[in-house]
Amino acid sequence: MKIIIVGNGKVGFTLAEHLSQEEHDVTVIDTNDEALRHASDALDVMCVKGNGAAISPLEEAGVSNADVVIAATNLDEINMVCCLTAKRLGAKFTIARVRNVEYAMEFSHLKDELGVDLAINPENATAVEISRLLRFPPAANIETFCRGRVELIGFRVREGDFLVGAPLSAQSRKLQSLSMLLCAAERESGEVVIPDGSFVPQVGDHLYLVGDPVGLTSFFRLLGRHTPKSRDVLVVGGGRIAHYLAVILDRIGMQVKIIERSMERCRHLSEVLPHAMILCGDGTDQELLEQENVSATDAFVALTDRDEDNLIISLYAMQQGIPKVVAKCNRQNYVGIAHAAGLDSIISPKMITASHILQVVRGMQNSKGSVMNALYKIADGRAEAMEFMVNETTHNLNIPLRDLRLKKGILIAVLVRNGKIIIPDGSSVISSGDIVILISRNHGILDINDIFEDSLLDMGAAQ
Incomplete structure (x- = not known):
């Protein structure tokens, strides 16, 4: 398929990487020379310099023959104009990244007029993913199928778990009777295994289970790790993800406290999130976290703009004994380091x-x-x-x-x-x-x- 990606930031580059690996004809449009050079050197893609909302760069990229145009710049307005222009120039299908909360709320009414076939909101999707983890703290990650009737849950094997050292075929009948299946395993070495009956779980393995939510809950009870959903959640970073997350958590009865360093952003959050507690301060400051009695909270979520800060303060939260810790991290090369340090719930919007x-x-x-x-x-x-x-x-x-x-x-x-x-x-x-x-x-x-x-x-x- 011929695919045009407008914007070569984190999301755009990741999409270009995956789509080119699947042997699609990918063209990247961006105004930044360095971003285009990076894409050209690292990926098998064609690069066009220019504004993706303008006609000339789109025509140079072959928009009239494009199967899909993906607008993934940092500006929602450019993404929407890009889709409108591409559609009128002959693109078959358009996808826009739309992040603004106000646009997202009204976008269903505007899609047809703007020529957008599909709107993607990474921040809202990330907030939904985090809310699932807070509802079921034992899981390192949760994915859903069949409208929630089937779940896929990942978790880390610990010392003392009854799974350790015995092949799956030798596990108790009680475990085998549960409506679930061990479907994948990631070793500490990075090797990924599709397990069979001879597979022997080891301490440090990241295992993936799939099945009925009731069966999965019963498994974690057998493992001794079942805990009720989080009640009090401390969020560091008051960006869009925190906004979406607070709305979701309020809806399901969780108390949310957000620490944000920008006073202007704090004022805005206070207006739109009347049930959340908003604190102005540096959430990476250990002294502030101690003042807010961070160790007494049920869950800690790090959502600052810096992956490094998120990982460091999340490791600190783990040391304080917080039952559930979630960190946002877009850099894949950091994920392995974080896992090795014991931080399992890492969310990547891109x-x-x-x-x-x-x-x-x-x-x-x-x-x-x-x-x-x-x-x-x-x-x-x-x-x-x-x-x-x-x-x-x-x-x-x-x-x-x-x-x-x-x-x-x-x-x-x-x-x-x-x-x-x-x-x-x-x-x-x-x-x-x-x-x-x-x-x-x-x-x-x-x-x-x-x-x-x-x-x-x-x-x-x-x-």
């Missing part, structure tokens, strides 16, 4: 945005095949979790899974049939109308048929 847009692009590529309803990057982007709707185009229907030859690194994790969640075994079959949740390592899956070895795919087509 990765959340990239996953959403990748899902849309893959769905457009495969418009005649099975429908991809969800796509999440897990294990620091080295694996993917996907949700597909099975239809008549799917091969190998009603054949026991034990008789299928799947590509290496593919796991059929969950089937949802008529609203019932099924953790499949060898005798299970895929039927038309099912929702299938897959885990994939090292594959860019567009269609559920991509999981089969070619030799078997042809056989299934003939049946």
Whole structure:
């Protein structure tokens, strides 16, 4: 597909990186020479210098033949004008990054007039992700499928966990009876494994479970880690994510305290968030945190503009014994360091945005095949979790899974049939109308048929 990305900041570069790796024809437009040079040197993309809201740069990038135009600059207004211009010049599908809270609230009424087919709000999506973690503190990360009926939860294996040192096949029947499955594991070395019965969990592994929320809750009770949702939340940094998060948490009955260093921003937050406590000060100041009795809070969320500050104050919060600590960090090279230090819940707005847009692009590529309803990057982007709707185009229907030859690194994790969640075994079959949740390592899956070895795919087509 021909894809034009306007804006080569954090989100734009991440999108260009993933889309070019999936062999799309990607063109990046930006006004910054250094940003374009970085993209040209690091990625297989074409670069055009100019304002993406203007006609000439878009025409130079080939907008009339573009399948998708993604406007991801730092200015919402430019993104919206860019989409409007691109649509009138012939672009088939446009995506705009819209961050302003006021625009986001009214955008559903403006999309058609502005020529925007899809609006992405990274800050709101990040706030939703954080709120899930605060509702279920034992998880390092949570993704949802089938409108919340299925969840994928990541957690770190600790010393003393009953899983340690024994193969999965030897675990108790009580554990095996739960409506959940261990679907992926990330070793401390960075190796990502799709586990089978012989897999032996080790201390430090980051494990991923998928299944019924009730079954997952029962598992964490068996593990001795189940805790109720957070009640008092301290947020450092009063930007857009903090605003969206405070609104969500207020709705579900959590008390929020926000520390923000800008007095002007504090005044604004006080006006729009009447139920939150807003404090003006430096949230990275240890003395201030001690004055605010940080150790007594249920959860700590670091949302400043600097990844380094977020990680440092989050590590301090962990030392104070706060049950749940979440840090925003967009730099992937910091994530491994943070995990090694014991900080598991790290949120990346740019990765959340990239996953959403990748899902849309893959769905457009495969418009005649099975429908991809969800796509999440897990294990620091080295694996993917996907949700597909099975239809008549799917091969190998009603054949026991034990008789299928799947590509290496593919796991059929969950089937949802008529609203019932099924953790499949060898005798299970895929039927038309099912929702299938897959885990994939090292594959860019567009269609559920991509999981089969070619030799078997042809056989299934003939049946």
